[in-house]
Amino acid sequence: MLQKTEKYLYRKPESLTDNITIYCSGCGHGIIHRIIAEVIDELSVREKTIGIAPVGCAVLAYDYFNFDVTEAAHGRPPAVATGIKRCLPDRIVFTYQGDGDLAAIGTAEIIHAAARGENITVIFVNNGVYGMTKGQMAPTTLLGQRTTTTVKGREPYQHGFPIRVCELLATIEGAYYIERTKIDSIPDIIKTKRAIKKAFTYQIEKRGFSLIEVLSTCPTNWKKTPAESMEWVRTEMASFFPPGVYKDKGVAV
Amino acid sequence: MVQKRIKSVILSGCEASAEGAIRAGCKFYAGYPITPQNRFPEYMSVRMPEEGGVFIQAESEVSAINMVFGASAAGVRAMTSSSSPGISLKQEGISYLAGCELPAVIINMNRGGPGLGDVTPSQSDYFQSTRGGGHGDYRTITLAPWNVQETYDLTYLAFILADRYRNPVLVLADGMIAQMMEPVKLFPWKKQIPKKRWALTGCKGRRPNSIKSLFLTPGVLETHNWKIARKYQKIIENEQLYHTYMCNDIDLLLVSFGTCARICFEAITLARAQGIKAGLFRPVTLWPYPSEHLKRIAEKVKKILVVEMNCGQMVEDVKLAVRNDVHIFFYGRPGGGVPAPEEILKEIKRI
Numbered sequence: 001m002l003q004k005t006e007k008y009l010y011r012k013p014e015s016l017t018d019n020i021t022i023y024c025s026g027c028g029h030g031i032i033h034r035i036i037a038e039v040i041d042e043l044s045v046r047e048k049t050i051g052i053a054p055v056g057c058a059v060l061a062y063d064y065f066n067f068d069v070t071e072a073a074h075g076r077p078p079a080v081a082t083g084i085k086r087c088l089p090d091r092i093v094f095t096y097q098g099d100g101d102l103a104a105i106g107t108a109e110i111i112h113a114a115a116r117g118e119n120i121t122v123i124f125v126n127n128g129v130y131g132m133t134k135g136q137m138a139p140t141t142l143l144g145q146r147t148t149t150t151v152k153g154r155e156p157y158q159h160g161f162p163i164r165v166c167e168l169l170a171t172i173e174g175a176y177y178i179e180r181t182k183i184d185s186i187p188d189i190i191k192t193k194r195a196i197k198k199a200f201t202y203q204i205e206k207r208g209f210s211l212i213e214v215l216s217t218c219p220t221n222w223k224k225t226p227a228e229s230m231e232w233v234r235t236e237m238a239s240f241f242p243p244g245v246y247k248d249k250g251v252a253v
Numbered sequence: 254m255v256q257k258r259i260k261s262v263i264l265s266g267c268e269a270s271a272e273g274a275i276r277a278g279c280k281f282y283a284g285y286p287i288t289p290q291n292r293f294p295e296y297m298s299v300r301m302p303e304e305g306g307v308f309i310q311a312e313s314e315v316s317a318i319n320m321v322f323g324a325s326a327a328g329v330r331a332m333t334s335s336s337s338p339g340i341s342l343k344q345e346g347i348s349y350l351a352g353c354e355l356p357a358v359i360i361n362m363n364r365g366g367p368g369l370g371d372v373t374p375s376q377s378d379y380f381q382s383t384r385g386g387g388h389g390d391y392r393t394i395t396l397a398p399w400n401v402q403e404t405y406d407l408t409y410l411a412f413i414l415a416d417r418y419r420n421p422v423l424v425l426a427d428g429m430i431a432q433m434m435e436p437v438k439l440f441p442w443k444k445q446i447p448k449k450r451w452a453l454t455g456c457k458g459r460r461p462n463s464i465k466s467l468f469l470t471p472g473v474l475e476t477h478n479w480k481i482a483r484k485y486q487k488i489i490e491n492e493q494l495y496h497t498y499m500c501n502d503i504d505l506l507l508v509s510f511g512t513c514a515r516i517c518f519e520a521i522t523l524a525r526a527q528g529i530k531a532g533l534f535r536p537v538t539l540w541p542y543p544s545e546h547l548k549r550i551a552e553k554v555k556k557i558l559v560v561e562m563n564c565g566q567m568v569e570d571v572k573l574a575v576r577n578d579v580h581i582f583f584y585g586r587p588g589g590g591v592p593a594p595e596e597i598l599k600e601i602k603r604i
């Protein structure tokens with residue numbers, strides 16, 4: 001118990017369970033889970049939040065988040081979120097999706113959820129590979145990047161160009177707030193938290209569709225150390241996927 | 254009885270099913286246009302908002318079924334409708350619904366296939382409907398109406414069964430029933446919606462709920478599969494529906510479902526007028542198949558004629574149900590062909 005004069009500066013958010021995650025060391029999912037949990041605690045919405053876990057490394061998110069969570073078929077979290085949110089408009093609904101989930105198999109779902117201006121929050125974790133299936137090319141794999149299905153590096157006219165999701169979704173009228181952040185440094189983690197908090201706040205204020213893309217790491221499949229992975233996010237990924245606000249209808253221009 | 258005082262209204266099968274759903278307390282519909290069920294989303298786009306429900310024209314059938322998944326996870330009676338190619342696209346979602354034990358109602362106004370096929374009535378999705386349809390060891394209850402009134406009635410029943418067993422339920426009709434207009438009595442159903450403690454509504458005052466079909470710990474999925482298998486056994490024991498016509502004194506038994514059974518009904522009337530003792534067995538639940546009932550009635554005959562608007566998919570279930578020494582004949586029209594009563598009569602006389 002705390003004494004009257006003491007106060008907590010740091011502890012596990014109530015929105016996280018005590019379960020140990022399956023994530024590899026240096027993986028960004030854990031950091032991003034924690035940010036979401038802190039934001040939900042700070043906004044006092046844990047008891048009315050419903051999360052949608054993807055098919056991907058974060059598939060077990062319902063074991064880690066201490067609030068209601070459902071699974072969804074690969075790529076379909078925005079459709080599942082639409083069904084939940086339309087039925088329970090005063091609950092806080094968010095999807096948590098990888099790049100394969102959101103930008104390959106689920107491209108139609110994310111575009112149309114944005115087009116309908118669904119009042120949901122999307123956390124888009126871009127780690128440039130298919131983590132769960134052990135490192136194949138993702139729609140966000142950089143040109144030249146080696147993966148298990150691009151062993152000599154990604155070739156644009158054989159494997160296609162990487163897709164910039166924020167830039168694409170910013171063109172959609174129904175999207176309210178689109179921002180890209182990264183997690184390779186403490187200031188960037190703080191920025192990411194600020195963006196995620198804003199996205200949830202917008203949802204609480206019923207403003208509409210928000211997506212935060214977070215440039216994240218996958219040391220295991222990138223065949224890099226955690227430190228090298230952070231460096232890769234900082235340099236290679238951030239130069240092709242520039243962090244920044246791509247759309248914010250809440251800010252008067 | 255109260256029912257006698259209810260006036261009939263003229264509705265198409267799509268409209269009757271949609272209205273049945275609304276009166277069953279369905280509050281969420283997502284769909285995508287495809288002939289011959291286009292009237293369904295059109296009707297719902299007007300009626301759902303009137304009833305305080307949600308209508309969404311989804312970007313695809315894949316999306317529609319996953320929206321239904323979300324609505325059902327939130328504890329709401331939810332449905333989608335489509336026709337054959339669209340139902341194929343929904344199969345992954347239906348498998349997830351079954352795996353997660355979520356109730357949902359899916360209407361299939363069957364058209365000719367395979368591929369894009371055509372837009373005329375067909376019963377070619379019998380296997381897909383009764384064998385599970387998507388991946389994994391699961392079943393969907395399948396109800397097959399033969400007229401517009403029954404399409405209304407069975408859509409209501411579909412919601413009751415979906416909630417009772419926490420499983421997706423299909424209503425398998427066809428392009429004929431979808432578009433045909435008939436008088437329907439809109440019986441005022443009692444909206445018995447059970448409490449759904451498992452639903453995701455926010456964890457206020459309770460521990461968090463999760464909905465999932467993923468069980469990675471060795472043995473856990475096996476246990477889960479046995480659990481849903483026991484549920485299917487219970488459905489087989491409790492939910493078989495069928496209908497017979499002229500089966501008391503028979504030499505020949507016709508077995509047919511949906512629209513095709515209705516044409517057989519005419520053919521039997523013609524046959525009886527010529528002194529041929531033919532009767533009809535019509536399964537109303539295609540899964541669970543009313544096997545024991547068919548077996549009992551088939552005791553009286555040496556010959557069975559199965560009539561379907563496909564290449565003979567239900568013949569398997571008839572063979573599984575009846576004794577080995579019954580001769581089973583088949584007459585069918587695949588690819589959107591609809592037999593005339595006279596065609597069936599000719600076949601009755603030939604065999």
Ligand SMILES: Cc1ncc(C[n+]2csc(CCOP(=O)(O)OP(=O)(O)O)c2C)c(N)n1
Binds near residue numbers: 055
């Ligand atoms: C329909 C379907 N296709 C393929 C898969 C296999 N699969 C599982 S996870 C995954 C990719 C996940 O990658 P991503 O979305 O980038 O998330 P990450 O694992 O990197 O976090 C794939 C292809 C599946 N489960 N379902």
